[in-house]
Amino acid sequence: MKNKEVAQILDEIAALLEIKGENKYKIAAYQEAARRIENLPEDIERLFKQGKLYQIKGIGESIGQKIKEYLTTGKVSYLEELRKEIPPEILELLKIPGIGPKLAYRLYAELGIKDIDSLEKAAKEGKIRVLPRLGPKVEQNILEAIKEYREKQTVPERIPLGVALPLTEEIVNYLSQYPFIENIVPAGSLRRRKETIGDIDILITTSDMDRVNQVLKNLPILKNILAAGPTKTSIIVEPGIQVDFRVVEKSSFGAALQYFTGSKQHNIKLRELAIKKGLKINEYGVFRISDNKKIGGEKEEDIYEILGLQYIPPELREDQGEIESAMEGKLPNLVEERDILGDMHVHTDWSDGANTLEEMVEVAYKLGYKYVVISDHSQALGVAGGLTPEQIEKQRLKIQELNRKYRDFKILHSIEANILSDGSIDLPEEVLKNFDLVIAGLHSGFKQPKEKITERLVSAIKNPWVDIISHPTGRLINKRPAYEVDLPTILYWAKETGTVLEINAQPDRLDLCDIDARIAREKYGIYLSIGTDSHDIRSYSLIRYGIAVARRAWLQKEDIINTYPWEEAKLKLKRYRNQK
DNA sequence: GCCGTTTTCGGCCCGACTGTTTTCAGTCG
Numbered sequence: 206m207k208n209k210e211v212a213q214i215l216d217e218i219a220a221l222l223e224i225k226g227e228n229k230y231k232i233a234a235y236q237e238a239a240r241r242i243e244n245l246p247e248d249i250e251r252l253f254k255q256g257k258l259y260q261i262k263g264i265g266e267s268i269g270q271k272i273k274e275y276l277t278t279g280k281v282s283y284l285e286e287l288r289k290e291i292p293p294e295i296l297e298l299l300k301i302p303g304i305g306p307k308l309a310y311r312l313y314a315e316l317g318i319k320d321i322d323s324l325e326k327a328a329k330e331g332k333i334r335v336l337p338r339l340g341p342k343v344e345q346n347i348l349e350a351i352k353e354y355r356e357k358q359t360v361p362e363r364i365p366l367g368v369a370l371p372l373t374e375e376i377v378n379y380l381s382q383y384p385f386i387e388n389i390v391p392a393g394s395l396r397r398r399k400e401t402i403g404d405i406d407i408l409i410t411t412s413d414m415d416r417v418n419q420v421l422k423n424l425p426i427l428k429n430i431l432a433a434g435p436t437k438t439s440i441i442v443e444p445g446i447q448v449d450f451r452v453v454e455k456s457s458f459g460a461a462l463q464y465f466t467g468s469k470q471h472n473i474k475l476r477e478l479a480i481k482k483g484l485k486i487n488e489y490g491v492f493r494i495s496d497n498k499k500i501g502g503e504k505e506e507d508i509y510e511i512l513g514l515q516y517i518p519p520e521l522r523e524d525q526g527e528i529e530s531a532m533e534g535k536l537p538n539l540v541e542e543r544d545i546l547g548d549m550h551v552h553t554d555w556s557d558g559a560n561t562l563e564e565m566v567e568v569a570y571k572l573g574y575k576y577v578v579i580s581d582h583s584q585a586l587g588v589a590g591g592l593t594p595e596q597i598e599k600q601r602l603k604i605q606e607l608n609r610k611y612r613d614f615k616i617l618h619s620i621e622a623n624i625l626s627d628g629s630i631d632l633p634e635e636v637l638k639n640f641d642l643v644i645a646g647l648h649s650g651f652k653q654p655k656e657k658i659t660e661r662l663v664s665a666i667k668n669p670w671v672d673i674i675s676h677p678t679g680r681l682i683n684k685r686p687a688y689e690v691d692l693p694t695i696l697y698w699a700k701e702t703g704t705v706l707e708i709n710a711q712p713d714r715l716d717l718c719d720i721d722a723r724i725a726r727e728k729y730g731i732y733l734s735i736g737t738d739s740h741d742i743r744s745y746s747l748i749r750y751g752i753a754v755a756r757r758a759w760l761q762k763e764d765i766i767n768t769y770p771w772e773e774a775k776l777k778l779k780r781y782r783n784q785k
Numbered sequence: 786g787c788c789g790t791t792t793t794c795g796g797c798c799c800g801a802c803t804g805t806t807t808t809c810a811g812t813c814g
Contacts, residue, residue: 230797234786265787303803305812338805346803406814437801449814464799469814476798481791487799 206692208242208249211272214281215239218271220296221287223306224313238263240470242272244525246724248693250276294319301350303343311336325351363401364446365682367712367750370395373405376424376448383420385413388458392451392465396519398753400682400715404447406465410455421450457489460502464488470524471517478512478528520756539756542749544768547576550621550644550675550707550736551745555600556581557589559741562600566607568742570614576771578736579604580619580644585631592620594636601639615771617641621675626650628664630671637670642778644707644736646675647688655689662690666698672778673734674699676709676716684713692721700729703779705766708758710737710751711744722758732777733758734766 219235241263242249252258253276258269271281291313297320298309312318315336316327327333328344328351373391380386386409390396393406411417418433421440431439431447438450453461464472465488476486485492490502491511501507509516514531518539521527530536552558553565560568562579569577581600582591592600597620604618622645623631630637630645637643645665647658665671677695678687699706706725709716717725717733725731735751737744755765762768766777775781 228786231786233797237787263787267786303812307811338810340805342804434802465814467814469798473798480798485799489800 206248206250207276208245211249211275212239212243214271214275214284215242215268217293217296218281218284218287220299220306221284221291221293224291224295224310225287226307226310234263234265235268237470238268240524244523244720246525246720246727251693292319297321298324301347301354303346303350321351321354363403363683364405365712366395366398366400366402366715366753367747368444369402369405369446372442372444372446373407373448376405376426376442377407379424380409380417380420383416385416386411387455390462392462393467396466397468397522398520398757400718400754404449406449406451408458408462408465409450409452410458411452414452417450417452453488456503458502459504459507460486460490461488463505463508466519466522468523471522471528474524474528475508475512482512484511518756520753521759523757537759537761540752540760540762540765540768542752544762544765545574545735545748545752546770546774547574547578547615547617547767548737548739548745548748549578549673549734549767550580550709551577551739552581552621553579555596556586556591557740562603563607564742565739566611566616568745570611572745575613576615576617578617578619578642578644580621580736582648583620583622583631585623585625586648591623591631594632597632597636597639617771619644621646622671623648624661624665626653626661628661630665630668634670637668638780640670642672642775642780643670644673644675645671647679651679651685651688653688655691658688659691659694662695663698666695666702666704669783670780671704672780673705673707675707675736675738676714677706678716678718678721680714680716680718682713682715687716692724696725696729696731699725699731703777703782705732705734705778708733708735708751708754710735710747710749710754712747712750714738715750715754717754717758719754719757722754722760726758726760726764732766733760733764736767 215235216239219232219239222232222235241261253273258264258272271283275281295309295313298304298312299306301321312324316332318324318327324347328347333339333344334341373395377389377391380389388410390408392408395402395405409417414435418438421438422430426443428441428443431441436452440448442448451465479486483494485494486508490499491508492499501511506516515534515536517527517531517536527536548569551565553562554560555562566577582589584591584593601618604616608616619640619642622643624645624647625631647661666674678690680687706717708722722733726733735748735755737747739745766774
């Protein structure tokens, strides 16, 4: 997939045009096209080859030509020209908060500044304050911003949802105890459950911001305060994460929540829609343009209702077709945590889990599940104490025995088998066929070339005893990119063979990711499974991250196999279908 | 540069805050 590359190129063009002081709508058009392509639920190259490039919204004659040039020659001559005009190093200046394109260009043109070091030098020497419309305050702010920028360099860019969500809940719970805080709700990308978060936004209604600020100053995990005003307070909390608190009137709570939840593109779309209806939306409410009368905004649902839309769940608000669907009343009925009847991927201390089989089973039962899939590692994964055929047979008998103890609950015997470097599975067929189901995944040879990895996965997918592929792309958020794999080929064969793909709920995996999972279901009709990959009893709670991915992927209950009772779920697995 | 159940031309989301200015441009979210 070259979607990301293409998006980056368009973004760079936009940034360079911005510095040049080009028409802002032209710039916006490049940025818009970049966002569209980045979030496109399809391979841009494939679309191009099918001649469907211009079906993508935001891509017209001019941008389309540039994409075409890039996909065929690997270059964009327009961008090369721009780079000659403006050294791309100036783009580095834009990374300093407070420096936008206009200022960056002036600094370059008038002072010859083209990187952060020379910027710092000029600021220290007082060379910036002498320029018209710039003063000492600007210099000081630039120096502080550079200092902070350099400190931040060492910390990973975006915070994984698995870190941000518990932290936010901790803060919200803590603050909820104060009676003068009437309403407190997380907003932003956290509420949309994006896999990583920039900073945490929390919305508050209160009668007394002074006391709220007082409380925030004494927050146990407070590191420092960036700003504390009457409507907005920004702080840094212990792991170095920024939290913005915004205070609004109760009558504007819904509008503010909608606005601060975003995404930006989603909001822009809504506002355009509003204008066509003679309305204006801002964070205070919905207003009639003719007489400026406020007609809604206390509740978030107001905004969608007034625009004649179905209520759009936060996870869908990415301008990926949800507004159009809401208009037609065709939004999906998104899967919920309570729809899940069993965890599809669980380890025990038979391999590298921390808890015993009995403990893992008992907790799954107490959580109200109807079944649990015990899927320890198999022999090739020596470091994880992978099971040999003999151990597997023992475990099978143990599970058989354990199953007699439980009513209305089933322990399913599975394995997370390894796909070896030649694409074979590390257990013989006579062992594989005895499981209730088999999960297989790649745990080695990540550095192999794309063709090889794709081949291995396809070979596993074609294996009649492999029912589910675990963490199909192998990425670890902020740690390791996905291995090189041709996803469309994988999806094609999964569809052909009826193989299920996992949404692994470990917060550093979330694999398949939202975009890929949506493609898998929408374009290929593949079933997904959600498993926590638990290695201890506490990790069962991670299921909510898998649900978050599924919801962002527009998935409904029917799309996920472990929302079905086992007797129905199994009919969707390859081995049972083939037996029919 | 893109787009069209008010348009093939004339629009393109909205507001807060800051620093520099006497009315606003630039930046940010």
